[in-house]
Amino acid sequence: xxxxxxxxxxxxxxxxxxxxxxxxxxxxxxxxxxxxxxxxxxxxxxxxxxxxxxxxxxxxxxxxxxxxxxxxxxxxxxxxxxxxxxxxxxxxxxxxxxxxxxxxxxxxxxxxxxxxxxxxxxxxxxxxxxxxxxxxxxxxxxxxxxxxxxxxxxxxxxxxxxxxxxxxxxxxxxxxxxxxxxxxxxxxxxxxxxxxxxxxxxxxxxxxxxxxxxxxxxxxxxxxxxxxxxxxxxxxxxxxxxxxxxxxxxxxxxxxxxxx
Ligand SMILES: NC(=O)C1=CN([C@@H]2O[C@H](COP(=O)(O)OP(=O)(O)OC[C@H]3O[C@@H](n4cnc5c(N)ncnc54)[C@H](OP(=O)(O)O)[C@@H]3O)[C@@H](O)[C@H]2O)C=CC1
Ligand SMILES: O=C(O)[C@@H]1CCC=N1
Numbered sequence: 001x002x003x004x005x006x007x008x009x010x011x012x013x014x015x016x017x018x019x020x021x022x023x024x025x026x027x028x029x030x031x032x033x034x035x036x037x038x039x040x041x042x043x044x045x046x047x048x049x050x051x052x053x054x055x056x057x058x059x060x061x062x063x064x065x066x067x068x069x070x071x072x073x074x075x076x077x078x079x080x081x082x083x084x085x086x087x088x089x090x091x092x093x094x095x096x097x098x099x100x101x102x103x104x105x106x107x108x109x110x111x112x113x114x115x116x117x118x119x120x121x122x123x124x125x126x127x128x129x130x131x132x133x134x135x136x137x138x139x140x141x142x143x144x145x146x147x148x149x150x151x152x153x154x155x156x157x158x159x160x161x162x163x164x165x166x167x168x169x170x171x172x173x174x175x176x177x178x179x180x181x182x183x184x185x186x187x188x189x190x191x192x193x194x195x196x197x198x199x200x201x202x203x204x205x206x207x208x209x210x211x212x213x214x215x216x217x218x219x220x221x222x223x224x225x226x227x228x229x230x231x232x233x234x235x236x237x238x239x240x241x242x243x244x245x246x247x248x249x250x251x252x253x254x255x256x257x258x259x260x
Contacts, residue, residue, distance in 0.1 A: 003143070004059030005029040006052050006074055007066035008036040011090055014118035015063060018147040020044045025143070030055045056081040061143065063088045063111075068259050075102040082106050086136060092162045093259025096129045096155060107132050109140055112161045113147060115169045122148025123168075125161030163252035171248065176201060 003019060005012050008031035019025050027046035031037040037048045049055050056062050056078045064074055068091040078087075079102060088109045089099060096108050108129040116122045124144050128137055137152075144150050153161065176197055183193035208218060223229040236242070 001061065001139070001143075002026045002028065002059040004049075004055035004062040005040075005046075006055050006062065006064045006078075007031055007070075008033070008040050009065060009067075010115070011113065012063070012065035013040070014115060014122075015065065015090075015113070015147070016040055016044050016046060018117055018120065019143065020046070022146055028055055028058050052077045053081050056085055059085070061086045061088060061140065063090065065090050068092055068094050071099070072102055075099060079103040086132065086140065088140065092166060093159065093256045095158075096127070098260070100129070105129075105131060107136065110155065110158055111140075111144060112158055112166045113144070114165050114167075117147035120146070120148060123161075123165040124148055124150045125158055125165065126150055126152050127155040127158060128152075159253050159256035162256040163249050166256075167249075167252045171245075172201075175245075 001024060003025050005016060005027065006029075008016075008029050012029070012031075016027060016029070019027060027044065028049050029037050029040050029046050030049045030052060031040075034048075040046050041048050049058060052074055062078075062085055064071060064087065066074055071089060071091045071094055075087075082103050084107060086107045086109060087099070087103065088111055090111050090113060092112070094110075096110060099108050100106070106129070109132065110125075110127050112125040113122050114124075117124070124147060126141070126144065128140075132140075141150055141152070151161075179197045179200070180190075180193045183197055184190055188196065204218065207213065208215075213221075219229075219233070223233065
């Protein structure tokens with residue numbers, strides 16, 4: 001099967017990395033910046049094409065991986081070539097209806113991946129326009145399942161998926177960074193802090209998963225009466241840390257709803 005990529009930036013890089021591991025796909029790509037496309041050729045052995053239209057004409061499934069502000073430009077360039085090809089958009093906040101306004105009632109898929117697809121640990125939300133057939137849905141699902149956990153949802157959930165899981169790695173990195181800063185403040189070297197804090201987050205997740213522990217159970221097991229942990233937890237509560245985190249995610253959700 002021939003897969004085309006329009007846009008060779010950060011997300012396209014992670015997508016191509018996953019797809020090229022599977023021999024059954026032939027990959028074609030195009031970027032306005034020729035150097036970026038050439039880099040993909042060098043790294044992954046993909047074929048470089050000269051325009052958006054060439055990608056559509058050469059491929060069965062076309063993944064548009066440009067910023068939301070650029071997607072309508074791409075769609076208007078390819079609209080006469082789309083025919084019954086499958087167009088996949090990974091753009092945040094751009095609905096299927098908005099894309100249909102430009103290319104008509106075509107086969108459109110929205111996918112919201114996150115950057116963790118580069119280690120096959122992504123979470124990918126997916127929804128389909130109504131004209132996509134069941135066997136086509138399966139092919140798309142199979143293509144993206146090499147990158148992580150795919151959840152097919154009603155389109156109304158795509159903004160929530162964008163906020164929670166698309167933006168999620170940046171939010172999680174922000175919490176990890178605070179922890180590393182605390183370790184540095186308490187005298188550990190930056191390198192030690194980085195390694196130990198990653199181990200702390202990773203170990204806590206593995207412990208919860210393997211032992212099927214809830215967050216409350218972990219907190220209860222760690223927090224001794226009159227001890228150290230309760231002091232920290234009380235301060236987090238006093239500063240409304242949980243509320244701030246929830247509000248931050250809701251802000252990202254609202255932004256996804258109003259992006260264009
Ligand atoms: N980064 C993330 O974690 C996630 C991003 N997304 C979505 O993925 C999309 C891409 O994001 P990201 O990879 O970070 O963006 P990048 O800016 O890294 O990549 C986009 C690339 O597309 C190029 N481009 C712009 N217009 C065209 C065109 N007409 N034809 C071909 N190439 C073009 C850009 O060139 P130039 O820079 O010269 O304009 C750039 O090289 C966005 O819509 C974003 O919402 C979704 C989930 C997670
Ligand atoms: O920040 C953004 O808009 C994109 C969408 C999800 C992650 N990055």
